[in-house]
Amino acid sequence: MAPPPPPPEYSQSVKLKYVKLGYHYLINHFLLFLLLPITLSLTIEALRTTPQELQTLCNSIKLTLIHVISSLFLVIYISTYYIMSRPRPVYLVDHALFKPPASFRVSFAGFMEHARMAPFSEPRSVHFQMKILERSGLGEQTSLPPAIRYIPPSPNMNLAREEAELVIFTCMDSLIRKTGVEPKDVDILVLNCSLFSPTPSLTAMVVNKYGMRSNVKSFNLSGMGCSAGLISIDLAKDLLQHHPNSNAVVISTEILTPNSYMGKERAMLLPNCLFRMGGAAVLLSNRRSDRRRAKYRLAHVVRTHKGADDKSYRCVSQEEDSEGNVGIKLNIDLMAIAGEALKSNITTMGPLVLPASEQLLFALSFIGRKMINSKWKQYIPDFKQAFDHFCIHAGGRAVIDELQRSLRLTAEQVEASRMSLHRFGNTSSSSLWYELSYIESKGRMKRGDRVWQIAFGSGFKCNSAVWKCNRTVDPTAEDGGPWADCIDNYPVYIPEVVKL
Template sequence: MEWPGQMDGDERKGYTGKGDTVLSAKEWAQLRLVWLASKRDVLRGYRERIDLTAILLRVAVILLAGYSIYLLYCESCKDEHYELYRHLLMAVSDAILGARGSISGTIVVLLCMVWLSTVLWMRQRPEVLLVDFQTYRHAAIDGGDAVNQAGEPVLYERFLAVSKAACHADGTPCFTEQAMAFQEKILRTSCIGECSIFPPSIFSDAAIANPRMQERERLRMGGAREEAELMMFRAVERVLTATKTDAKAVDILVVNCSLFCPTPSLSAMIVNRFQMRSDVQSYNLGGMGCSASIIAVDLAAKLLASPEHRNCRALVVSTENITQNWYRGNDKSMLLSNCLFRCGAAAMLLSNRRADRRRARFKLLHTVRTHLGQSDECYRAVYQEEDAEGVRGVRLSKQIMQIAGDALKRNITSLGPLILPVSEQLRFFFNLLARKALRGQVPVGPLRKPLAAAVRAIVTIPSVGAVIGYRPIPDDEAESAKAATVAEGGSDGHATANGASRTASGKAQATVAAATREAPPSSPSSAEKAKRAAAVLAKELPPYVPNFMRAVEWVCVHTGGRAVIDAIENNLNLPPHVLEASRLSLYRYGNVSSASIWYELELIAEYGNACGLQREGGTPPPNGVTRRLRKGDRIWQIAFGSGFKCNSAVWQALKNH
């Protein structure tokens, strides 16, 4: 099963990304990669959704129940009824007295049914509930608590002044004029407002008054610990207070922070600060990028679902640390992180206790994790290292958007069978079969060409075309598609260049090679006609992108930047207002790394689909009809991280917001 891509079948040549060559974004887009979304990914989704053992147990219970009803109410078995009741009484009496009695076949059937029902009940995993979650919101931000004063608002002019004054310990300036111009350009086009915050270690008054001492005194371990404590502790305090939970009642603690991994760990800092129990199971996740929050939730959920952790609570804390990772060099691919990342933290209280269901806000339905680290290009897409001058920072690859798109396609390949309705899955399947038949890739031997001709006629039927996504294109565009096909062979000496390109919007669809040569004046051959027809059909019958809004009501996309949000919106064909919570979160808080999806969910809980009205230039609700987060709604969280990873979590609201 394939998800939308630009090349198919034998056209894709094997490429593992091995070697030291660094490719540009254009070169990456032109690679004929082995398709990432394989059949294994689809089967993984169905395997998680369908439990064959549970199905067989249910069928056995139903059959045994039907057979026992037959034995009890069969007209020809009235005499056996009396014997049944008598044997039941004898069995109860024998059990009380400890005597050895006899049980009829009917009782055996009933006991088997009870036993299977017990096994089925014990196999059920406990629900993983999100009791509540809280984020750190500065007092200067809408909705921030007045006591949250840690951090400094990133005013554009102050950011530029601090950056211009920054210098190394030897007094040499950190940034050149070109680097300053680049940062100003990125800052003013980032769609991040001036209410997002930086740690005091970077934006203190001393950063301008005495910049030489900042690198020695503030941008060190002490400043990083201070930043972590200011953000994490306040978020944990808020969630424990909101849920009226004592810190000693927490059984599992999971903390994730990608770039700051001190000893003792961040989880130990929380245990020490809140005086948690000595037997609390703590985990500290580091180096896992902006998608680590879903990884932390997945870890906590698996622990809560295990038989060893019954009636337990898990505290998950997601944060990032900027103090020691504010890049002070001039490499543009590393300077991006200075302009996009901001301070933030989120704390979530999960539980598998039945008593917590009445007050829980959400229930975890699915988590799907995708890792593309087997490819060197994907592995180095987000890479912490030193630049040519020895200054440490995080380098963002030029082809990171294409890599993120490929990771998303593979992730939703596994997620689709779990959440998409059957109608959407059938439309995708029929579209896939039609495209393969049109390209002659269906293994039917000599019937390939007749089958392709038949499908070409069938897809033009309006009712069929509407189901599989057939969209006729105007004649002038069809002629352009024909002219763009590659003419192979000939002896006139003109070279033929083969290439591939992706659309600027990032939509996954098949495209045609861009370079051509002059065609001979003679009439086109049948092979050339077939290629022209294939070029037109590639546009008229593109890969079907399922309508995910039929599976979920809300989508939270990691606020990696404006380009990331735009790419997800285009790739998934989402209505413009759906990702307004992500855009509003980017505007207010910036890229707060793994905690970003929780800031977005918080905004959805506050404003519903009216998030676009909270910022200038936002998209209002469709037809002006506002809607709040309701009980039963499903929320899809998507996050990308270093490695390269794409992770998804799907939640269901348990109450109106």
């Protein structure tokens, strides 16, 4: 007869994750546990007090009419000051996205055929683009404007304006349908487009098309890279703090027609393989009447600018190659610089959003490294304790991989970013809104959920925004969105290399 198995050791029978959950609960509710015995003691003492003792206590406090009036005035003054000085809440009523026509889609085969037939191409450049496309994480349904797909490409001003009108007006029309906002009721208009900045401006184009009021406050941002969408949100938020009972429309896009690189330098061919058509329009409001119908409330915006460092400043730049062809050059140390910018950004963001338990662990780790042993491993806060959803700028597979590793996120938490990159490509500043729309279309956005949007841009910048879901989003109400015809097909498996 075989001997009975030995009893399990305590360290093996207790799952560490439950110990960690208990620790987080204890630290995060520390004040509650501290106040509970105090409140209980005061309640017991109050129950022991007789009515005669309470009357004696009240009679011992001698208040005159002047005391009462002064006390009332002080209470009213403090209440008024608090109400007037606190920040106005900023709500995201809804957002609308550009869905490219099916005729604009560019398959892998079509992209490579165009690369081979382009008059400026050479075998080495074609092979390089093929290798990039194989590992890019993009799918077969991303879109490019017609002018770039001409042989030879025809990036003139008229076609660039046509692309801008198609993308921006489609987003605006959809936003008007979804929210019911009238163009004449728009108080603030912010539009960001980094590389195409014509005169009259793109905001003037929108004001003219929709007949907006003459006193609409319009702002046109250019040259600020893929994180300009959150810069626009931050600008609109600041304006809404100074203008009560107002709303703001934020439009984010990148116009590709005049910005296709037609040279042979590898560092400048990379954007050709990754960037695709896209655009988003967002309605923000500080009106209390919009509180119930708004999808989200803006909690925080944190902006980090590393432009004072020369390497950071030059890592993404628009310049000419040796033959005079203009393009966007991505330096080889881009990911390292992005990592440093992210570190600075989350150092600022952490105290605003992390629970007390994570902040305490980080502080103890920091003190230990400084005072005891500098070789101790730095504790990386668990941002999964603070957020329910993550929208990481879909700049490319390498960007998503690096942030997933740095923030220790699960595959499901970066699913929205990977699937948006696969379906739409790198749509620059609008990519975060495609990711948010993916989460909504999957039915995962519930009331009270917190969303963290993170984006990177030239300069070099890392910007992030935190939203709190105001109401559970019904995916069936999102008819006509960019994911409407394909959300049931996602998520899909994306291999490391797609052989072309």
